[in-house]
Amino acid sequence: MFKRFDDDTRKVVEIFVDGRPVMAREGDTVSAALFASGLDVRRKTAVSGAPRLPYCMMGVCFDCLVTIDGMGNRQGCLVPVHPGMQIEIQKGKREIGR
Amino acid sequence: MPNSYDIAVIGGGLLGSAIAWGLGRIGQRVCVLDEGDIAKRASRANFALVWVQSKGLGMPAYTGWTMQASDTWPKLAAELLDQTGLDVCFQRNGGFHLALGEEELEQRSALLKRLHNQPGAVDYKMEILGREQVARMLPHIGPEVSGGSFCPYDGHVNSLRTFRALHTGMAKFGVDYRPEHPVSDIKYVQGEFRLASPNGEIRAGKIVLAAGNANQTLAPMVGLEAPMGPTRGQIVVTERTMPFLPHPLTTVRQTDEGTVMIGDSKEDMLDDTVLNLPISSVMADRAQRMFPLLGRLNVVRSWSGIRVMPKDGFPIYDQSETCPGAFVTCCHSGVTLASNHAFEIAPMVAAGALDKKKLGAFSATRFQKSDVRTSGYY
Amino acid sequence: MTINRPMRDEYDLAVIGAGPAGLAAASLAAQSGLLTLLLDENQGPGGQVWRAVTSTPVKETRLLGDDYWAGSKLVEEVRASGAEILQGATVWSLDRHLEIGISAGGGSQFIRAERVILATGALERPFPIPGWTLPGVMTAGAAQTALKSSGLIPDGKTVVAGQGPLFWLLTAQILRMGGRIDLVLDTTERRNYLRALPHAAAFLTSPYFRKGLAMMREVRSKVRVVSGVTRIAASGNGRLEEVAYEAGGRSVSVPADLLLLHQGVVPNVNLAMSAGVKHRWDDIQLCWSPVLDANGGTSVEGIAIAGDGAGIGGALAAVERGRIAARAAVEALRPQAGAKVPSMETFRAALAKAERGRIFLDVLFRPSKQFRIPGGDTIVCRCEEVTAQDILDSVAIGATGPNQLKAYRRTGMGPCQGRLCGLTVTELMAEARGKPPEEIGYYRLRAPVKPITLSELASLPKNESATKAVVRG
Numbered sequence: 001m002f003k004r005f006d007d008d009t010r011k012v013v014e015i016f017v018d019g020r021p022v023m024a025r026e027g028d029t030v031s032a033a034l035f036a037s038g039l040d041v042r043r044k045t046a047v048s049g050a051p052r053l054p055y056c057m058m059g060v061c062f063d064c065l066v067t068i069d070g071m072g073n074r075q076g077c078l079v080p081v082h083p084g085m086q087i088e089i090q091k092g093k094r095e096i097g098r
Numbered sequence: 099m100p101n102s103y104d105i106a107v108i109g110g111g112l113l114g115s116a117i118a119w120g121l122g123r124i125g126q127r128v129c130v131l132d133e134g135d136i137a138k139r140a141s142r143a144n145f146a147l148v149w150v151q152s153k154g155l156g157m158p159a160y161t162g163w164t165m166q167a168s169d170t171w172p173k174l175a176a177e178l179l180d181q182t183g184l185d186v187c188f189q190r191n192g193g194f195h196l197a198l199g200e201e202e203l204e205q206r207s208a209l210l211k212r213l214h215n216q217p218g219a220v221d222y223k224m225e226i227l228g229r230e231q232v233a234r235m236l237p238h239i240g241p242e243v244s245g246g247s248f249c250p251y252d253g254h255v256n257s258l259r260t261f262r263a264l265h266t267g268m269a270k271f272g273v274d275y276r277p278e279h280p281v282s283d284i285k286y287v288q289g290e291f292r293l294a295s296p297n298g299e300i301r302a303g304k305i306v307l308a309a310g311n312a313n314q315t316l317a318p319m320v321g322l323e324a325p326m327g328p329t330r331g332q333i334v335v336t337e338r339t340m341p342f343l344p345h346p347l348t349t350v351r352q353t354d355e356g357t358v359m360i361g362d363s364k365e366d367m368l369d370d371t372v373l374n375l376p377i378s379s380v381m382a383d384r385a386q387r388m389f390p391l392l393g394r395l396n397v398v399r400s401w402s403g404i405r406v407m408p409k410d411g412f413p414i415y416d417q418s419e420t421c422p423g424a425f426v427t428c429c430h431s432g433v434t435l436a437s438n439h440a441f442e443i444a445p446m447v448a449a450g451a452l453d454k455k456k457l458g459a460f461s462a463t464r465f466q467k468s469d470v471r472t473s474g475y476y
Numbered sequence: 477m478t479i480n481r482p483m484r485d486e487y488d489l490a491v492i493g494a495g496p497a498g499l500a501a502a503s504l505a506a507q508s509g510l511l512t513l514l515l516d517e518n519q520g521p522g523g524q525v526w527r528a529v530t531s532t533p534v535k536e537t538r539l540l541g542d543d544y545w546a547g548s549k550l551v552e553e554v555r556a557s558g559a560e561i562l563q564g565a566t567v568w569s570l571d572r573h574l575e576i577g578i579s580a581g582g583g584s585q586f587i588r589a590e591r592v593i594l595a596t597g598a599l600e601r602p603f604p605i606p607g608w609t610l611p612g613v614m615t616a617g618a619a620q621t622a623l624k625s626s627g628l629i630p631d632g633k634t635v636v637a638g639q640g641p642l643f644w645l646l647t648a649q650i651l652r653m654g655g656r657i658d659l660v661l662d663t664t665e666r667r668n669y670l671r672a673l674p675h676a677a678a679f680l681t682s683p684y685f686r687k688g689l690a691m692m693r694e695v696r697s698k699v700r701v702v703s704g705v706t707r708i709a710a711s712g713n714g715r716l717e718e719v720a721y722e723a724g725g726r727s728v729s730v731p732a733d734l735l736l737l738h739q740g741v742v743p744n745v746n747l748a749m750s751a752g753v754k755h756r757w758d759d760i761q762l763c764w765s766p767v768l769d770a771n772g773g774t775s776v777e778g779i780a781i782a783g784d785g786a787g788i789g790g791a792l793a794a795v796e797r798g799r800i801a802a803r804a805a806v807e808a809l810r811p812q813a814g815a816k817v818p819s820m821e822t823f824r825a826a827l828a829k830a831e832r833g834r835i836f837l838d839v840l841f842r843p844s845k846q847f848r849i850p851g852g853d854t855i856v857c858r859c860e861e862v863t864a865q866d867i868l869d870s871v872a873i874g875a876t877g878p879n880q881l882k883a884y885r886r887t888g889m890g891p892c893q894g895r896l897c898g899l900t901v902t903e904l905m906a907e908a909r910g911k912p913p914e915e916i917g918y919y920r921l922r923a924p925v926k927p928i929t930l931s932e933l934a935s936l937p938k939n940e941s942a943t944k945a946v947v948r949g
Contacts, residue, residue, distance in 0.1 A: 372571065
């Protein structure tokens, strides 16, 4: 769906998506990094399990919810990546304690 | 829509809806008059427990009435499912009141003792469990939980879906639900009630006042009384999470949808448009101490609501001597008692008289005595 | 995680939102000597219009345009002004006593301000077409955010659909950066051109006219544009695969990987409404707007609203509204300091200039009914997955407005708290009941207006009466 434009000179930041290494860039939000990864990063909703991807990218739609460093239901479009960040795509409701 | 009915129910919350549904079920021509989009609505702000334990201190009849409701809730849930296809997710596998620290547990034990010592009350098998026993049934409790009380008859339900099922069912029974008809005046003329509302007059042979705290002003118009002592409660709700809590608590429960509801507070305030955040904080803190894993969940909503609360905390069911056919009904536990309202109160209203043997204790005439004690709600 | 908290408990002025209005307001207030706190949810200042203006990888000015880079000047100004700036800070509560609940760095706290300026801006109007929840369908603004902050450009089969100034801007930006767009579906109603004509004179002299026209020409020269589109539907199995549309009575389907939707922006009302600010239905912009005095003051003493949250006016107007609200705060709190900054009249004149031609845009780009009021299986509430038909069914059994609808269907009760369904619900119910939207009303909103964790809530100050209200033995 998306690719990075050619002249992006920002530093590469390695993150992990469901355990797989992904090269993000410094300043990317989690959602942007996921889009750029080319991976299938569709989450499943907590209500019906329908597949979703981020819709608004500005913190209002909550379709970017993702588990970040073990914490569920975070808004991926608001959180910047950091080296070594562990991201898990959520399938349905989050688990208690995560 | 017509403007004349056998029976007009004033109030479209859970109490009024359950009675109206019960009346429709036995073929009465009924309308329900309700307010509009913004109103003080306990039925949409409640905690959705079908609750037995700790009910009835000071009025033994209330324990029996509550037990009966708990016993007949499965029938209500089944009939609603059958009629509307809506599963209200009634669950009755026992509920807890958890104590943090020894002092709270002692207080709870003392309450239990007072309940047990009441002559004439139905035994609902409420018992005190120690920390280890609780932990076996609620594996996620935190270290501060000292124990709690448990009652096998306690349960909960999806109250919004119950509300929707009752309204869907009412429509199927031909009950006319008429929102934006707040009743401002009631006149009893030649055996008929005339109800004034901004959207026109409605006439009915009988009326049931089920308008919550507004019953206080409506009841005297038909020779009844309903002294109320409303309080404000707040609730905090989290996002949906995987099932983790197998039993409901008085203050924490997980809904069938996965959200976790956290209550409950009680304030002498009647403004439901503002929140008292220190209270939300106390509730959140206690919930987190009961279940530390809750701390990581996101709170997505919170609200305050005004409880419908008769002055002594117990239900009022009464009928007018001066205006025959006028009934007043108000109670706090509109979810718990919904089955009674549908299966017991409705037929009595249809027949024109409340059963004194069953409901005599709930007559508002009790307020004419000077020694009314307040203890119905914990 | 860097701990990022306000340095004080009390401020003269708190400005919420660091877009055009918030930057301008905070800067002017701090320059005038007010103890000013600027709170913003994003990692960097700029809001949505100037998103990532300090950090974007897209450095070549031509690509994002001069209007975008204008933001960096205001950012420099506010950074030099002495205002305390807190990024990554989510305001989740504001009450009529001007107490502000802030979540930042993983913790929550309250601060109090003598005055509050809400500059929470706008969000894109819901675009509830069939299939709009499918992966691969997103807002044009979302794509623009990805573009500005991370230099992401569409590379699959891409359709852009909708209307409005931002719509054309984004399309031009994507194309300039080498992104792929296969088809543009213009939903502007043809009869709107006639309706807008009486307002054209003012627009011709507005700053938007020349730029807008140039941008539309730029897009049309590079990609196929279908005008007069009257129906759009997205479909696919688990993701977007096809976009179907109707134009001039002809139905067409095209394969697509990405569909970008946009039909204008509307005020982001959640925080203001939860604070009790009175709003009214704006029949021209088809949204709720706060009731304001000439300085942006609201029905709640001490709270003002500036920028697009005050009614859509665009970035230039937002800057001036921010200055006006800030100057009013200065006049109220430090009357003598007001002499140092330009007069109110100067700002009002600048605002009038910035707003010139606005009505033309409002009328021309008034979204058509079929794209605002869906039917059938189309989802209205994305969070709770409630369809238009579900809502109509509820109206049929007695739901009169959005708050009763919640009881029947849970609309607006999910994490987005009605931001993506509220307007649709109001208009759909208004249509179904044959009543004006004003009479139908809106969700009653309460804190937290953005989710905070239970432990954050639990860590907030408590008091004895609060404890007594909960622990009752």
